[in-house]
Amino acid sequence: IAGITQAPTSQILAAGRRMTLRCTQDMRHNAMYWYRQDLGLGLRLIHYSNTAGTTGKGEVPDGYSVSRANTDDFPLTLASAVPSQTSVYFCASSNLGTDYNEQFFGPGTRLTVL
Amino acid sequence: RKEVEQDPGPFNVPEGATVAFNCTYSNSASQSFFWYRQDCRKEPKLLMSVYSSGNEDGRFTAQLNRASQYISLLIRDSKLSDSATYLCVVNPAYSGAGSYQLTFGKGTKLSVIP
Numbered sequence: 001i002a003g004i005t006q007a008p009t010s011q012i013l014a015a016g017r018r019m020t021l022r023c024t025q026d027m028r029h030n031a032m033y034w035y036r037q038d039l040g041l042g043l044r045l046i047h048y049s050n051t052a053g054t055t056g057k058g059e060v061p062d063g064y065s066v067s068r069a070n071t072d073d074f075p076l077t078l079a080s081a082v083p084s085q086t087s088v089y090f091c092a093s094s095n096l097g098t099d100y101n102e103q104f105f106g107p108g109t110r111l112t113v114l
Numbered sequence: 115r116k117e118v119e120q121d122p123g124p125f126n127v128p129e130g131a132t133v134a135f136n137c138t139y140s141n142s143a144s145q146s147f148f149w150y151r152q153d154c155r156k157e158p159k160l161l162m163s164v165y166s167s168g169n170e171d172g173r174f175t176a177q178l179n180r181a182s183q184y185i186s187l188l189i190r191d192s193k194l195s196d197s198a199t200y201l202c203v204v205n206p207a208y209s210g211a212g213s214y215q216l217t218f219g220k221g222t223k224l225s226v227i228p
Contacts, residue, residue, distance in 0.1 A: 105157035
């Protein structure tokens, strides 16, 4: 693989169900991020991780959790999905320590919660 | 004032036209700046990092004005393939939590018409 992969591509989920969105990168970037994108609201940061073993909350963390057991993987879990979590979810990664911290994005997961 | 503001457009321009987008940001301590491109239902992709002295990449020119806190993107000789949404992105500053979080504008939609 090259870059960032996300799975699944899309998912329809019943409210109340648990769901984990997967994200894997092979660029050996130290930092990873989860965003959601909603029409009219742009990209909003959910959680981030600066390095394996650490995570932090972004702008809209409620209802979501993350873990970073290793450099490559950064799963996002919805413990009990609600319809307001219907969105497109993007995972991204970057190499902290460079001057510009460009972030590179995965192809996204389209999640619909009914 | 919103952290990063862009004119949402849409900008409808004929092929071959020159089009310019502006973006303003509120945090004067912002460290770095980018333009991303996002095609419909796709992930954002880095178009250009914006350097203090301005920079050019083929038909694309980015400028930064720190005094006025705005960034611009100029596209010359527009192509049909330039049709997309252009996101202005700012790295506000080192947050103290060890995270270089980016702030995204909501995007400016460009349609290049034959």
